[in-house]
Amino acid sequence: MNTRSSTLAYGLLGALPIVGLLALWQAIHLSGIAPPALLPSPAAVFLRFFQQLGDASFLQNVGVTLYRLFVGFFVAAVVGIAAGVVATGSKLFASFLLPLVRVLAPVPKIALYPAFTLTLGYDDASKIALVIADALFPILLATYQGTSAVEPKLAWSARAAGVSPLRTLFTVVLPAALPSVMTGCRIGLVISCIVVFLAEMITSTNGLGHLLMRAARNFQTVDMFVPLIAISILGLLLNSAFNALRRHLLRGFPEEK
Amino acid sequence: MSQAELTSPRIAAEERNALRQSSMISIERVSKYFDTRRDKRHLALSEITLPVTRGEFVSILGPSGCGKSTLLYIVGGFVQPSSGQVLVNDRPVEGPGPDRGPVFQEFALFPWKTVLGNVTYGLDQRGVPKAEAVARARALLAMVSLSGYENFYPKELSGGMKQRVAIARTLAYKPNILLMDEPFGALDAQTRTRLQNDLLKIWDEDRKTVLFVTHSVEEAVFLSDRVVMMSRSPGRIQDIIDIDLPRPRDRASLLLDRRYQDYVVNIERMMDAQTGDHS
Amino acid sequence: MVLRRFLPALPPLLAFAGILAIWELLSLYFGLDGLPPPSVALRQVPVILTDPQSLFDIVDSLRRMAIGIVLALVFAIPVGLWMGRSRFAAAFFNPLLSVIYPVPKAALMPIIMLWLGVGDASKILVIFLGVTLPLIYHSYQGSRAVEEKLLWSAAAMGMQPPARLARIVLPAALPEILVGCRTALVLGLITMVTSEMIARQTGIGNLVFQSLEMGIYDTVYAMIVIIGALGFILDVLFERLRGWLVGWAEPAQSIIVGST
Numbered sequence: 001m002n003t004r005s006s007t008l009a010y011g012l013l014g015a016l017p018i019v020g021l022l023a024l025w026q027a028i029h030l031s032g033i034a035p036p037a038l039l040p041s042p043a044a045v046f047l048r049f050f051q052q053l054g055d056a057s058f059l060q061n062v063g064v065t066l067y068r069l070f071v072g073f074f075v076a077a078v079v080g081i082a083a084g085v086v087a088t089g090s091k092l093f094a095s096f097l098l099p100l101v102r103v104l105a106p107v108p109k110i111a112l113y114p115a116f117t118l119t120l121g122y123d124d125a126s127k128i129a130l131v132i133a134d135a136l137f138p139i140l141l142a143t144y145q146g147t148s149a150v151e152p153k154l155a156w157s158a159r160a161a162g163v164s165p166l167r168t169l170f171t172v173v174l175p176a177a178l179p180s181v182m183t184g185c186r187i188g189l190v191i192s193c194i195v196v197f198l199a200e201m202i203t204s205t206n207g208l209g210h211l212l213m214r215a216a217r218n219f220q221t222v223d224m225f226v227p228l229i230a231i232s233i234l235g236l237l238l239n240s241a242f243n244a245l246r247r248h249l250l251r252g253f254p255e256e257k
Numbered sequence: 258m259s260q261a262e263l264t265s266p267r268i269a270a271e272e273r274n275a276l277r278q279s280s281m282i283s284i285e286r287v288s289k290y291f292d293t294r295r296d297k298r299h300l301a302l303s304e305i306t307l308p309v310t311r312g313e314f315v316s317i318l319g320p321s322g323c324g325k326s327t328l329l330y331i332v333g334g335f336v337q338p339s340s341g342q343v344l345v346n347d348r349p350v351e352g353p354g355p356d357r358g359p360v361f362q363e364f365a366l367f368p369w370k371t372v373l374g375n376v377t378y379g380l381d382q383r384g385v386p387k388a389e390a391v392a393r394a395r396a397l398l399a400m401v402s403l404s405g406y407e408n409f410y411p412k413e414l415s416g417g418m419k420q421r422v423a424i425a426r427t428l429a430y431k432p433n434i435l436l437m438d439e440p441f442g443a444l445d446a447q448t449r450t451r452l453q454n455d456l457l458k459i460w461d462e463d464r465k466t467v468l469f470v471t472h473s474v475e476e477a478v479f480l481s482d483r484v485v486m487m488s489r490s491p492g493r494i495q496d497i498i499d500i501d502l503p504r505p506r507d508r509a510s511l512l513l514d515r516r517y518q519d520y521v522v523n524i525e526r527m528m529d530a531q532t533g534d535h536s
Numbered sequence: 537m538v539l540r541r542f543l544p545a546l547p548p549l550l551a552f553a554g555i556l557a558i559w560e561l562l563s564l565y566f567g568l569d570g571l572p573p574p575s576v577a578l579r580q581v582p583v584i585l586t587d588p589q590s591l592f593d594i595v596d597s598l599r600r601m602a603i604g605i606v607l608a609l610v611f612a613i614p615v616g617l618w619m620g621r622s623r624f625a626a627a628f629f630n631p632l633l634s635v636i637y638p639v640p641k642a643a644l645m646p647i648i649m650l651w652l653g654v655g656d657a658s659k660i661l662v663i664f665l666g667v668t669l670p671l672i673y674h675s676y677q678g679s680r681a682v683e684e685k686l687l688w689s690a691a692a693m694g695m696q697p698p699a700r701l702a703r704i705v706l707p708a709a710l711p712e713i714l715v716g717c718r719t720a721l722v723l724g725l726i727t728m729v730t731s732e733m734i735a736r737q738t739g740i741g742n743l744v745f746q747s748l749e750m751g752i753y754d755t756v757y758a759m760i761v762i763i764g765a766l767g768f769i770l771d772v773l774f775e776r777l778r779g780w781l782v783g784w785a786e787p788a789q790s791i792i793v794g795s796t
């Protein structure tokens with residue numbers, strides 16, 4: 001078997017469990033074991049999903065979610081990357097930052113959400129704050145680990161050319177650590193996606209998470225699945241968009257296995 | 258003055274000053290400890306004293322782990338000595354500077370930059386106008402026979418080409434001193450001789466001061482004015498041999514030259530004797 | 537000697553003190569009702585921890601979390617190890633896993649409650665789902681990296697494939713699996729708290745929002761401190777266990793500290 005047809009075969013193999021699960025879902029629905037109020041058919045769910053894509057108020061809720069997600073993620077990325085790089089450059093800063101990270105990283109950030117709602121209100125700000133708190137640490141840690149593992153001779157080459165330590169940090173050490181930084185950002189992005197949805201489920205008056213809770217309160221099962229599918233597809237899209245960006249930015253780096 | 262006196266720590270003060278005046282690099286009683294596990298210290302370099310005159314090509318030979326790289330890094334200002342000091346142009350080395358350009362065995366190119374971007378990097382950062390930086394980089398790339406590869410990424414080049422880029426990148430900021438740590442160590446024999454010839458040609462143009470670490474006796478003799486032999490545990494200078502061969506040097510005629518052959522054989526004997534002591 | 541032993545604990549303690557100081561300053565400066573100073577909030581911590589009802593809620597939450605994580609371990613590690621050693625298994629599971637990856641697991645709570653009711657089963661299932669993926673992923677990475685030659689020599693000794701997985705691949709992949717376990721532990725706690733905040737039935741997460749809605753803000757903050765401390769303590773305990781289990785492998789810190 002040549003490699004191309006074997007790749008195809010393995011691709012089909014991978015589609016098997018996904019298709020199988022959908023088929024199982026449809027079969028359960030058809031067999032009538034579960035009443036439609038508990039388990040709507042996948043066809044009904046996806047039909048509703050595509051209907052909603054043309055619905056202005058649904059899209060508005062998607063927009064609200066995306067806004068919170070992106071603002072939070074970008075703040076987390078900027079702060080996390082800057083702090084991670086500076087910690088590599090300055091032992092003093094690292095000795096402040098690392099113990100803080102050690103204490104705060106394993107804390108379930110969602111527990112801070114009530115505090116955010118109390119201090120920042122029930123609107124966007126508290127949700128953005130939660131996204132920042134959750135996305136910050138993976139990005140910061142990946143940046144710090146990546147930058148502190150950079151081959152010192154790269155930095156030496158810049159310093160020998162007369163470049164200042166600070167400039168070397170941002171023009172050599174940070175780009176050299178880009179593969180690791182990008183991995184941290186990708187994890188942070190998916191976490192942001194998940195956490196904004198959860199925050200909206202806990203307390204909100206708009207956004208995708210709120211749509212799920214509203215449907216749950218009214219026992220509209222089909223509508224409960226739609227926001228879930230929407231946020232998952234959003235996560236997949238963002239993930240693959242990010243991978244494309246990553247491939248472009250890392251085009252000079254040797255391929256990783 | 259004999260070599261033994263030169264390396265002796267008890268060198269008279271006036272004499273040392275006299276040396277300094279003619280020296281581009283003056284390594285003075287440099288020692289380096291590394292902290293190893295369990296509060297032990299490892300003496301990597303012990304009381305190294307070595308003056309290097311302007312325009313001199315000096316090679317350092319020695320067994321693996323004797324501290325050749327460490328010594329070069331100290332001269333480069335990348336690593337601080339535990340005691341002693343290095344003077345460059347009569348000023349103590351306090352850190353890296355564009356007067357000393359390193360070339361590493363591992364090339365250390367910036368993988369996210371193209372060949373051109375690698376060579377112009379130092380110039381860009383120091384505010385040299387873009388057009389001027391690019392012009393200088395292109396000239397250097399032509400000098401190392403890499404015209405046409407400006408937009409390649411390092412991963413798309415062979416080892417020999419990578420090292421040419423690294424040399425061009427270092428030459429771009431016009432250092433007076435080149436610190437080369439086994440620059441051709443990772444290359445195959447053929448590429449290696451080509452680059453040795455090229456290096457000599459480049460060096461002949463403006464006669465930079467070169468400290469060149471290598472494991473190859475032939476390479477050291479072929480390139481150098483002096484060969485410094487080091488011994489290990491702790492790293493010390495064992496011997497210094499003047500290579501009295503005419504320049505410009507041509508490989509083919511040198512290989513047939515009796516004096517060249519003698520140098521190589523003698524140095525190899527001395528190194529064998531040294532490793533013999535250890536085993 | 538004593539000093540030496542406790543020295544490593546000093547920076548985190550200082551960090552904790554620093555966080556409290558910043559909190560105190562913020563609350564002084566803003567004077568918000570919703571941000572009581574830590575000196576007030578922390579006084580509620582012993583109150584909560586001695587109240588039988590809340591203590592029961594907390595322990596009950598932890599019990600469900602433990603069950604969910606153990607079930608996930610039993611399921612995920614063999615799957616991950618198998619994927620790492622078989623191209624077939626990897627090709628079969630990988631696409632499914634990457635589709636499931638961005639689904640917020642705690643968000644399934646309302647749907648699962650529809651099916652399984654409000655009892656333990658739903659809560660345990662959500663925690664199980666929440667921690668399975670990272671466990672599979674890390675076991676997969678660990679088993680993929682196992683030296684081929686180790687397996688060849690085992691095969692040469694006549695060891696059968698399942699035995700090879702258990703006796704060669706599992707120990708060799710253990711350091712990476714334990715990294716997955718560490719993630720799973722924290723993630724299990726997160727999923728538990730989140731799903732309880734969503735379902736508002738019982739447990740720690742529910743306690744927080746109950747006090748929030750009743751306006752007892754110092755209790756809210758005391759609960760936050762307790763949950764945060766739980767995360768930190770579980771992580772520290774696990775690091776201890778990990779160091780003890782795989783002292784031979786590289787300590788995780790070495791990656792973090794590295795060389796500059």
Ligand SMILES: Nc1ncnc2c1ncn2[C@@H]1O[C@H](COP(=O)(O)OP(=O)(O)OP(=O)(O)O)[C@@H](O)[C@H]1O
Nearest residue numbers: 291292299301319320321322323324325326327328
């Ligand atoms: N950062 C470091 N920490 C601890 N020990 C070090 C460090 N760098 C070098 N050493 C030790 O110092 C000694 C000299 O090392 P160095 O790399 O200078 O040797 P070398 O002569 O260049 O060897 P080679 O020919 O293999 O390149 C070695 O024993 C090495 O183990």
Ligand SMILES: [Mg+2]
Nearest residue numbers: 325326327438
């Ligand atoms: Mg070396």
